[in-house]
Amino acid sequence: DTAVSQTPKYLVTQMGNDKSIKCEQNLGHDTMYWYKQDSKKFLKIMFSYNNKELIINETVPNRFSPKSPDKAHLNLHINSLELGDSAVYFCASSQAWDRGREGSGGYTFGSGTRLTVV
Amino acid sequence: QQPVQSPQAVILREGEDAVINCSSSKALYSVHWYRQKHGEAPVFLMILLKGGEQKGHDKISASFNEKKQQSSLYLTASQLSYSGTYFCAGQGGSEKLVFGKGTKLTVNP
Numbered sequence: 001d002t003a004v005s006q007t008p009k010y011l012v013t014q015m016g017n018d019k020s021i022k023c024e025q026n027l028g029h030d031t032m033y034w035y036k037q038d039s040k041k042f043l044k045i046m047f048s049y050n051n052k053e054l055i056i057n058e059t060v061p062n063r064f065s066p067k068s069p070d071k072a073h074l075n076l077h078i079n080s081l082e083l084g085d086s087a088v089y090f091c092a093s094s095q096a097w098d099r100g101r102e103g104s105g106g107y108t109f110g111s112g113t114r115l116t117v118v
Numbered sequence: 119q120q121p122v123q124s125p126q127a128v129i130l131r132e133g134e135d136a137v138i139n140c141s142s143s144k145a146l147y148s149v150h151w152y153r154q155k156h157g158e159a160p161v162f163l164m165i166l167l168k169g170g171e172q173k174g175h176d177k178i179s180a181s182f183n184e185k186k187q188q189s190s191l192y193l194t195a196s197q198l199s200y201s202g203t204y205f206c207a208g209q210g211g212s213e214k215l216v217f218g219k220g221t222k223l224t225v226n227p
Contacts, residue, residue, distance in 0.1 A: 031213075041203060043160070043217040056214055090159060106150060106162030107215065 003027050006091050006110035013081055014118055021076045021113045023091030031055075032074040033092045033107070034066060043090070049074055081117045088112045119143055121208045123218035130196050130225050138191040138221045140206030148209045149189040151180055154220075155202040163191075196225045 034046040048056035091110040152160040166182035
C-alpha cells in the first residue's frame with residue numbers, strides 16, 4: 001500500500017539517451033511534484049501539477065518534459081541525457097492544509113530514482 | 119528565495135538536545151520541516167502556518183515567529199533514530215515550496 005511510488009529506483013544510461021521516470025500516488029492528493037536532489041543534497045523544485053494542470057515550471061532545460069495523464073500520475077521524460085542530469089529525482093504529492101486533518105499540507109515523497117548518466 | 123538553515127551539522131550524544139534554525143528574508147505563508155535519512159526519501163515532520171505558532175509531538179517540536187520569517191526545530195532527549203538530515207522548507211506567495219540546504223544531525227551512543 002505504498003503511498004507514492006516511483007519507477008525505476010535506479011537508472012544508469014549513456015549520454016544522449018532518452019529515459020522516463022514514472023510516478024503514481026494513491027493518497028487522493030490533488031497536487032504532484034518533481035524535485036531534483038543533487039550530490040550536495042539540495043532539493044530543487046522542477047515541476048508541479050494540480051489536477052493535471054501544470055502550475056509550476058521552474059527554469060529547467062526543455063529536454064525535461066513532465067506529463068500528467070490523471071491526477072494520480074506524473075511522469076518525467078528526459079531527452080538527450082547529459083552528465084549533469086545525474087541526480088536523485090523525487091516525485092511528491094500533497095493536499096491543501098486542512099485544520100481538521102492531521103498531517104495535511106505536508107508533502108509525501110516517493111522513494112526516489114537515482115539517475116546516473118555515463 | 120531559499121531559507122537559510124543553521125547550523126549545517128550537529129553531533130550529539132544520545133539524550134542531548136538540539137535546535138535547528140531556519141530563516142527567511144521575507145515573511146512566509148508556511149514553513150515545513152522534513153527529515154531525510156541516508157538513501158531514503160524526505161519524511162514530513164510538521165507544518166506551521168501561523169505567526170507565533172508552536173507545535174510538536176513527543177520530543178520533536180517547532181516554532182514559527184510572529185513575523186513568520188524564523189522557525190526553529192527542537193529535538194529533545196535525542197535518540198539514535200533522530201540521525202539524518204533535517205530540512206526546513208518555506209512557502210511564499212506562490213505555490214512553490216523552497217527547501218533549505220539542510221542540517222545534518224548525527225546522534226552517537
